[in-house]
Amino acid sequence: MIYGHDPRTGETVGAALPETDSAGVDLIVSAAAAAGAAWRATPAAERAAALESVADALAAHVDELWQLADQETALGEVRLRGEVARTAGQFRLFAEVIRDGGHLEAIIDHADPSTTPPRPDVRRMKHALQGVVAVFAASNFPFAFSVAGGDTASALAAGCPVVVKAHPGHPNTSERVAKLVREALPYPDLLGLVQGMRAGVDLVQHPGVVAAGFTGSVAGGKAIQRLIDEREVPIPFYGELGSVNPVVVLPSASAKEVATGFAASLTLGVGQFCTNPGLMFVPDDDELRNAIVEAVEGTSGGPMLAERIRDGYLGGVERLGELRLLAEGKPGEGSWAVTPKVFTADLDTFAEKLPGIGEECFGPTSIVVTYREISDLRPVLGRLEGSLTATVHSAEPDEAAEVAEVLAKKAGRLIWNGWPTGVAICWAMHHGGPWPAATTSYTSVGATAIGRWLAPTAYQDWPEALLPDELKDANPLSVPRRVDGRLEV
Amino acid sequence: MIYGHDPRTGETVGAALPETDSAGVDLIVSAAAAAGAAWRATPAAERAAALESVADALAAHVDELWQLADQETALGEVRLRGEVARTAGQFRLFAEVIRDGGHLEAIIDHADPSTTPPRPDVRRMKHALQGVVAVFAASNFPFAFSVAGGDTASALAAGCPVVVKAHPGHPNTSERVAKLVREALPYPDLLGLVQGMRAGVDLVQHPGVVAAGFTGSVAGGKAIQRLIDEREVPIPFYGELGSVNPVVVLPSASAKEVATGFAASLTLGVGQFCTNPGLMFVPDDDELRNAIVEAVEGTSGGPMLAERIRDGYLGGVERLGELRLLAEGKPGEGSWAVTPKVFTADLDTFAEKLPGIGEECFGPTSIVVTYREISDLRPVLGRLEGSLTATVHSAEPDEAAEVAEVLAKKAGRLIWNGWPTGVAICWAMHHGGPWPAATTSYTSVGATAIGRWLAPTAYQDWPEALLPDELKDANPLSVPRRVDGRLEV
Known part of the structure; x- marks a missing residue:
């Protein structure tokens, strides 16, 4: 069993929570994958509204949440209230991002019969990765880098289901937040939660998982990378590791x-x-x-x-x-x-x-x-x-x-002339850096974090009826696009 | 020594070329890194002109090049002339890309004192990776996926120096193309060439190398990934591996x-x-x-x-x-x-x-x-x-x-209603796919391939005098930017 602990006393707090066994991880990932198929097909405007419902739910429960987290982290009321607000804000930013549609990087090159060889019509946009995103929660932000943290918000926004491995430092807070988020989403299984170190191993090696996000130590990040290296099909690993600043x-x-x-x-x-x-x-x-x-x-x-x-x-x-x-x-x-x-x-x-x-x-x-x-x-x-x-x-x-x-x-x-603590949640933020600060050049905070969970598809001479709306000539969703080399907004 | 071979006869053709030893690889990477510092600081418009000079040099030598490559590959005149034209076209496309500047993904969020906490001024853009790009040339395209291939063109366009490991299938063509490209660049050492399998190992494990591109077999790609895993500082590996189409x-x-x-x-x-x-x-x-x-x-x-x-x-x-x-x-x-x-x-x-x-x-x-x-x-x-x-x-x-x-x-x-062979060189092309087609979600063909060699930097309350021109309020280089959430072109 897993217990939360009060850092002020060292005593256990809250309920005894079972570790998730391998069969449990498999069930949770499979349920997330099934929900993900529906989520992926949900129009961006509806996904954005759902993200805002999550933000509202978090904000509405701030009184309860900060107290629960304070018992397990001793971070105090002011910080934890602020962190809940920030966490809700992250969901709101990603709602804005997917309404805008720029993250899809839509490009259209119309056919050009004058080239040698003649160029076909080629259109390209990004889509959500085809599967479940695994998120490893951090110790130090029980909200903003945990169950409903930035990785979860950006992956849900992209169109991916998420399974979070809870951090053992705040297991009860993790369970409560997961319940709130699940209730706020149209398909509750879009967010799964697993507890325990062994469950983390099972999670990152599960064939249904297509990418992993992690915030923690260099040693922890290397351990997860080694687990990924053992997979038959490799997956991208977005780790934020050590930083001396x-x-x-x-x-x-x-x-x-x-x-x-x-x-x-x-x-x-x-x-x-x-x-x-x-x-x-x-x-x-x-x-x-x-x-x-x-x-x-x-x-x-x-x-x-x-x-x-x-x-x-x-x-x-x-x-x-x-x-x-x-x-x-x-x-x-x-x-x-x-x-x-x-x-x-x-x-x-x-x-x-x-x-x-x-x-x-x-x-x-x-x-x-x-x-x-x-x-x-x-x-x-x-x-x-x-x-x-x-x-x-x-x-x-x-x-x-x-x-x-x-x-x-x-x-x-x-x-x-400032200080590094405090990371603004905005379009331009970059929270990453050369190794070991991060494992890739992607950010884990700010609008462009959504790019981690997307991959492009090109459509060659593809019939209008089968094209995604974002790539139809009339641009019915008004997404920003580059058409024949020129950006159009 | 390394020899080219005529596939029609199995006999050696061309000069005996020495394998590059470890000291040689180190010298070549170091020279590339030194040239890279100057290249990185070169304005995009000048880099674009240099890329076009490379394209011109390739096109001007097509008669010589196709014959040299035909001796080593037996691919024939029509195909090889077309491939030289395509290879030149790739340099021209990337000249267009960096003149446009959209690949920098410039974002400006002005300060917002009304938020809690007040948001600082945050600006973000991508820059060339800080170091040398290693490129492993493919067997099957002696021009378009080789010394002056897409990886080289996109990396040079990004602002990175390149060291290519020649494919043993066309060593003399590789040497000739390297010489042409070096002569066309303002800093010849921006392109280095190494020969031999051992040189490839040294190259991908060299501390001055910050990313690697590869086109080849699944087994070859896995071998390079294992070499990268042995590095102290990991680097991204952009491999295009097997595909059944x-x-x-x-x-x-x-x-x-x-x-x-x-x-x-x-x-x-x-x-x-x-x-x-x-x-x-x-x-x-x-x-x-x-x-x-x-x-x-x-x-x-x-x-x-x-x-x-x-x-x-x-x-x-x-x-x-x-x-x-x-x-x-x-x-x-x-x-x-x-x-x-x-x-x-x-x-x-x-x-x-x-x-x-x-x-x-x-x-x-x-x-x-x-x-x-x-x-x-x-x-x-x-x-x-x-x-x-x-x-x-x-x-x-x-x-x-x-x-x-x-x-x-x-x-x-x-x-x-088409056929997969023949990849158009354009903005929208995506040449990649789920494992084992590619090791990441990036493309190796088309305009967005440049993203592999870039990483973002955010500037917080950074003084105008020290900001890159692309992020100054007046936008003197007229790059596309997202300002306070809105795309501006």
Whole structure:
């Protein structure tokens, strides 16, 4: 059986939930596949309305949901209410995306008898993948990257059924959310939920599964990739793995703003963000250093999401102990509580310890690396692993040009005078980056995330009666298209 | 040393070419990477002009090129002249693509202070991958899928340098084409060429390589994937592997047109096309059967591209011998010549032998499967492997609806009353399909093939001075963009 646990006490909370056995996984995937055939044939406008019903259901149950999740995650009311709103917002964004239709990338090339050989009529658009999407829920977002998270919203929007492997950190929240979503969908089996590690293995190796999404550790992502490699038919694996999220503070930046912003971003949600600023390069300057020390000492720790995650943090902090401790926050309260800790090193010392020292330690810890000259940064930044984000603090773009150029090779999102935690849900967002930040060049947040669950079909001289509406000459659904080389909106 | 061979005689032709050793591969990849940095920074309009220079150089040397390739492939003047023109056309299409800029998928979401939390300004576009693209040339297209083939054209267009592993079937043609392309590019090292199997291993495992393209067999593709799996940093693998290309002839189709079209498509280029029609379902009808026998008996074989490919064909045909031989063409002339052979079975017999009997046999052979009722086809079509194409012959779209629905799950391109050989070079083409036709949902032919070599970056509150021109408010390069949710062209 699987139990939720209260990070504040370490005690079990909620009901005992059975692990899903192999027969159960098979039933759930098969039911999802059957529902998926109807869903796929449902017009985009109706699918969009259904996504909005899911959003409404989540928003209507926020009082219940945040309390349930708080028992299992200790993330607190403000954060969890906000996260439910964000999660609903993701469904609304994808409703907008599929009403627009641009994600289908419809293209029409009319026949051209003047070429050698004569060109036939060729039309192309994307369709939902033919099968079930497996989603592995993350620990750190019990709503936004879990049962009704971004992967689920984007896959449902694309037209795919979804089976989620619940994260063991919040099994009761997962069950409740699944029930709400199933009730809001026209075909409840479009969303399945499985519990337990073994069920995750069965899920990703099930022949009815055609793609997998994952948010978690590098080790976890590699394990899933190995399971996929054992499949007879390979499937795409969209993993968001580790990220250290370097921040570069340039001399013109405001010391005070940097220090307070850094301490807040570092300790938000007990540092349990994929975009936590785990590494910050600062000028070798006493004022800034003192401001950072003061700001970090003003923070407090808290309970982490799971005992295993707490242990991972303690191990990581011990590893960072080979550097000098610069500052620490107040200890958090609760069974699985940890203390924010910031370490420091000069640029040469840090560079000597690469690549190991540059790996993510999940939780409220960071390394502040001091440098003398901006030009010294380039070779060191060039040796960092890929990250989801890279941030520059500066009052002068000219000063930042060289650093920006190197960071652009290292991260999927570049941030100016801000902090990486907090990912806006919008069309332009990219939440991904070079390995190990992500396993592919796709984003897992924002409108273009839907592309992961789509594949194109070309139709050659295909009769109008059998063409999808999106590719008929009259364009009855008014989707954006490229016709004979020209975009039409 | 590596030698080219004349398929008509089996004798070596051209110069003895050294295999590229590990140090050589490293030098070539490093030189490509260095040239790539400058290329990446070159404005799209200049890159487009350079691609057109390559096209011009290929077209200007067609007399020399077809003769050189004919010595090594025996594909003949008409086909090879056409293929050089097609190869030049691919460079011209990608010049058009990057002048347009739609492939960058530029998106701007202006800041929205009214949201909770306030949304920052987020802008996103795609950029060339940061490193070298490895291309594994195919045997069967010495120009269009080789050194200056589609993968090379699309990767150069994206802004990536390319190192090609030459196919041993046409090493001298490869060297000559590489020299022409290098001379036409502003930085010659943007295209590198390596020879030999060991060089291919070194290439795909080189840390400077960030993606690989491949056209070849399922076994070859799996071998490259295993080499990639051994890398410290994984890279995307865009493979186009096996495809049997089912054709379904419905009762209303014209027997005569089907028979002559089938025989021509089957034997074009000695059947050495990824899109060769390897499987055709026909009504159990004597008139059609007799027409097919007559048409196939009117064809002739010819020498295959390589001894190993000829041996593979003979082995495959032996395997198909468990079915009944329906018709064969005239034997071809030359050392590595083979004879077109068409086998037949009824639907039940064929279905019993699935999945093995449904695998591709590369060369001029096909299975004609007879059926009684259209409704009998559905379960059997549903068990076929993925293919690049699926074709329907019918005079009545209504009659084809059910078959079309099943085939749409099995192939990347659906063809009506045509033949799968011959792939139009245009915006809408999709040359891919479910495994094993392709390893990803990307195409390797047509405008959207450029997407394989691109990855997005998001810019959050990034200063105008440091933004790429494509994302500046004034849109100085006039690229298509989605601004605050609306497409603007």
